[in-house]
Amino acid sequence: xxxxxxxxxxxxxxxxxxxxxxxxxxxxxxxxxxxxxxxxxxxxxxxxxxxxxxxxxxxxxxxxxxxxxxxxxxxxxxxxxxxxxxxxxxxxxxxxxxxxxxxxxxxxxxxxxxxxxxxxxxxxxxxxxxxxxxxxxxxxxxxxxxxxxxxxxxxxxxxxxxxxxxxxxxxxxxxxxxxxxxxxxxxxxxxxxxxxxxxxxxxxxxxxxxxxxxxxxxxxxxxxxxxxxxxxxxxxxxx
Numbered sequence: 413x414x415x416x417x418x419x420x421x422x423x424x425x426x427x428x429x430x431x432x433x434x435x436x437x438x439x440x441x442x443x444x445x446x447x448x449x450x451x452x453x454x455x456x457x458x459x460x461x462x463x464x465x466x467x468x469x470x471x472x473x474x475x476x477x478x479x480x481x482x483x484x485x486x487x488x489x490x491x492x493x494x495x496x497x498x499x500x501x502x503x504x505x506x507x508x509x510x511x512x513x514x515x516x517x518x519x520x521x522x523x524x525x526x527x528x529x530x531x532x533x534x535x536x537x538x539x540x541x542x543x544x545x546x547x548x549x550x551x552x553x554x555x556x557x558x559x560x561x562x563x564x565x566x567x568x569x570x571x572x573x574x575x576x577x578x579x580x581x582x583x584x585x586x587x588x589x590x591x592x593x594x595x596x597x598x599x600x601x602x603x604x605x606x607x608x609x610x611x612x613x614x615x616x617x618x619x620x621x622x623x624x625x626x627x628x629x630x631x632x633x634x635x636x637x638x639x640x641x642x643x644x645x646x647x648x649x650x651x
Contacts, residue, residue: 423447448486511557527554537580538568541607544627545571550634560600565593567604571634578607587616594622605630 416434420427423444432438440448501508523532527542531554545552553570569576575597577590590606597604608616610625624630 422451451490535580537609538578541569541576541578541627541630544631545569545634548631548634550631558600558602560596563596565596567593567597571630573601573603574630574633575602575604576607576630577604580609580612582612582615584615584618587618590616590622591619594619603633605633 416427416430420430423430424447425444429438433440433444523534525533525536525539527533527539527546529542529546531542533539533542533554542552542554550571555566555568556570558565558567558570558575567575568578577593579586579590594604594606604622605624606616606619606622607624607627607630613620613623613625616623
């Protein structure tokens, strides 16, 4: 299922219960056992415990040991089934796979900010940027799927051939991840910029040539604009 939270939701129980089941701190109700068996396709034979099993000497320890072995088997089979599903989807339905995975990510991430064009975005900084594009009549795509030499990416914005990553993340690790994406974008023939707040530029020194802090600079790069040649901004000469 990917997480205890998702498994708890599937089983109709709490995360605390799942935690206890995994660590054999409590017995597994038959209803939960049935759901796990249906999920994994693995249904071992088991013997119902007598009503006084907890009062029989060694009963709890023996039952816990059997339950732990069962859960370990179920967990292993579930992991294998999940890996096989991912591999099969990537092999046979690549486009649908990445689109469904991205949709799940968006649902979990909780896109709560509403852009003026009517769609939801991840944070306030993306909303401000999207609204700037909208107010200037710029046609854009939000988090489109693009393929770069066998790899799939979802850049924050796509405006014609220009890909825009828009981030207000504090930390140099983000710059390292973006550098990989920027290289893939350019290898596939795209132009790319990274929009960051001016006060956070120090975190992104390693990709300085791609940085833009003024939304209007990106607007000028859009199709139909002749205000600034693209490479001038991409090389960081415009502030």
